Amino acid sequence: xxxxxxxxxxxxxxxxxxxxxxxxxxxxxxxxxxxxxxxxxxxxxxxxxxxxxxxxxxxxxxxxxxxxxxxxxxxxxxxxxxxxxxxxxxxxxxxxxxxxxxxxxxxxxxxxxxxxxxxxxxxxxxxxxxxxxxxxxxxxxxxxxxxxxxxxxxxxxxxxxxxxxxxxxxxxxxxxxxxxxxxxxxxxxxxxxxxx
Numbered sequence: 661x662x663x664x665x666x667x668x669x670x671x672x673x674x675x676x677x678x679x680x681x682x683x684x685x686x687x688x689x690x691x692x693x694x695x696x697x698x699x700x701x702x703x704x705x706x707x708x709x710x711x712x713x714x715x716x717x718x719x720x721x722x723x724x725x726x727x728x729x730x731x732x733x734x735x736x737x738x739x740x741x742x743x744x745x746x747x748x749x750x751x752x753x754x755x756x757x758x759x760x761x762x763x764x765x766x767x768x769x770x771x772x773x774x775x776x777x778x779x780x781x782x783x784x785x786x787x788x789x790x791x792x793x794x795x796x797x798x799x800x801x802x803x804x805x806x807x808x809x810x811x812x813x814x815x816x817x818x819x820x821x822x823x824x825x826x827x828x829x830x831x832x833x834x835x836x837x838x839x840x841x842x843x844x845x846x847x848x849x850x851x852x853x854x855x856x
Contacts, residue, residue, distance in 0.1 A: 703727040706819050709797035711775040714852055715766055720799065726772040726821035737770065744845040745771050745823035748808070748815070753788025756844020761790065764852035767842075772821035774800055776847065777840070785832070785839055790847065792840040793832045801840075803828060816840060 703725035710718040728736070733746050743749040753759075758767070767777040767790070777792045785791035795801045799819060806815035806827065816825045825846045832839030 708800050715778055741770055741845045744843045748824040751843045751845050758790045758844035759788050766850045767847045769818040769823055770848045771823040774820040790842045793836045
């Protein structure tokens with residue numbers, strides 16, 4: 661049993677170090693080689709659910725998609741937020757302030773302020789990123805296939821502004837069995853207004 665534990669520790673450490681190296685190389689390449697195409701002239705409209713500060717749904721709305729130039733996004737966001745949300749980078753595990761956030765409140769998109777997740781669906785996945793078993797409303801996020809990093813994954817984006825948020829996996833807890841693994845850099849936490 662000691663050998664198994666020692667081997668597991670060595671393998672786990674090597675895997676974590678390898679992943680950290682891969683994320684680091686990805687971030688360096690994004691910064692050095694990234695091509696930032698300007699957005700389309702006609703972004704169209706989307707349907708989202710709006711939420712009050714205390715997490716109550718205000719209804720479904722059809723609204724214009726939020727679209728800005730790259731220069732405007734760069735003025736609004738920190739370099740890390742820009743790389744994560746506009747270039748689909750990944751922050752280092754355990755580096756973001758929200759992975760260990762457990763207070764009642766809402767998680768909104770850092771780019772457009774759309775409500776994305778409620779603290780009620782947050783859980784500690786042990787991965788180092790904020791994890792949720794469902795979004796606050798299915799309309800507020802969209803998913804697309806992602807073939808980067810040499811594997812097929814499901815990317816999660818903000819419906820309203822197309823910000824990259826993270827990825828969703830099928831190893832989460834009940835009732836959904838999903839793990840929405842998000843970047844802290846893509847989210848803004850708002851403590852719950854009033855009683856929780």
